[in-house]
Amino acid sequence: MTRPILTVLLPLATLLLAGCNAPEETGLHGYAEGDFIRIAPDLPGRITEAPAREGERIAAGSVLVRQDDTAEQAALAAIESRIDAATARYDDALAGARDPEIAAARDLLRQALAAQSDADQARERSRALFADGHISQARLDTAEAAAQSADARVDEMRQRLNIVQLPARSDQLRALQAEIAAAEAEREGARYRVAQRTVTAPANARIHRQLRFVGEQAGPTAAVYELLPDGAVHAVLFIPEPQLADLPVGTRLAVRCDACETGLTVTISTIDDTAEFTPPILYSDASRARLVFRAEALFDADPPPPGTPLFLEPRP
Structure with missing residues (x-):
């Protein structure tokens, strides 16, 4: 029974030893990574x-x-209604009184002048009657007071007519202008808040995932879409320390993967300053326990989907 077992185990051991002594891959491993935005x-x-x-x-x-x-x-x-109202008040103040208001003020002045004439005549009669001894001092004083009151009324009506014929005072106009400016500033803020209720795409992109739908609540911490902008896919690769000097920034590498087009290349754009002891994702046993530097590279043509494993090697 021992010979058949050895006959089976010896070929297996030979294959295992041959696997352990297999030549190490000389290419680099990595994956495609997308810079998604929410x-x-x-x-x-x-x-x-x-x-x-x-x-x-x-x-x-x-x-x-x-x-x-x-x-x-x-x-x-x-706010729009407030601006319209303030603008109308300003225009009205700037133009002064309207024709009907001026006509009414003139009518009041004519009435005051007529009353003044009557009061003057009554005062003169009272003075004559008092001189002849027909009326008392009190009657004369009453007539004198009525005439003075009529004179004051005429002065008041003249001033009123002058006022309605003039535009508003400069300080009143400035106050109305300030009211309009404040309302217009509030309008800009209101328009901004209205605009914030509409969100547009920041760049040409593909919708990677929809997170919320019509009827749901969304906000600064509750995104609706996850986008992958055009040109936002790059390659992440891991350069072993012995090859670091041979692969500086700007080096072009050939890329192979299941979803890659023939002849696809990348150009190394950045290399980390610090090393890692193993890549965070291991694609082959041969890459274990290496001192590697994480690097990023830009695709020179259409990239594969994010997450695609990549095998990269220097171009001949």
Whole structure:
């Protein structure tokens, strides 16, 4: 029974020893990584529109999210009404009184002049009667007071006519201008808050994932979409310490993977200053326990999907 067992085990041992002594791969291992961004409104609120779908390509500036803006629109309408009212008051003050108001002031002045004439005549008669001894001093004093009152009324009506014919005072106009400017500043703030209820795409991108939908609440910490912008996929690779001097920034490497186009290359863009003892993701036993430097490289053509394992080697 011993010979058959040895006959089976010896070939297996030979294969294992041959595997242990197999030549080490000379290429580099890595993976494609995407710089995803999350799209969230600046203000919390209910989603009313979220038209994009997962996998869809969108252009920069495309509307991604709209929130309920009823309160913001109402506040904006109220401020617009305040601006209209203040502007109307300013225009009215600048133009002065209208023709009907001036005509009414003139009528009042004519009435005051007529009353003044009657009072003057009554005073003169009273003076004559008092001189002849027909009326008392009290009657004369009453007539004198009535005439003086009529004179004062005429002066008042003349001043009133002058006032209605003039535009508003400069300080009153400045106050109205300041009121209009303050309302216009509030309008800009209200328009900004309305605009915040609409979120657009910051760049050309692909919708990687939709996180929230119409009717749900979204806000600064509650994103609606996760996007992968164009050009946001790069290669992450790990350079063994002995090869570091041969692979500086700017080196071009050939890339092989299941999803890679033939002839795809990358260019090393950054290399970490500190080393790691093993890559965080190991793609082969041959890369274990190496002192490696994490590096990033930019694809020279269309990249594979994020997460794709890569095998990279210097171009001949």
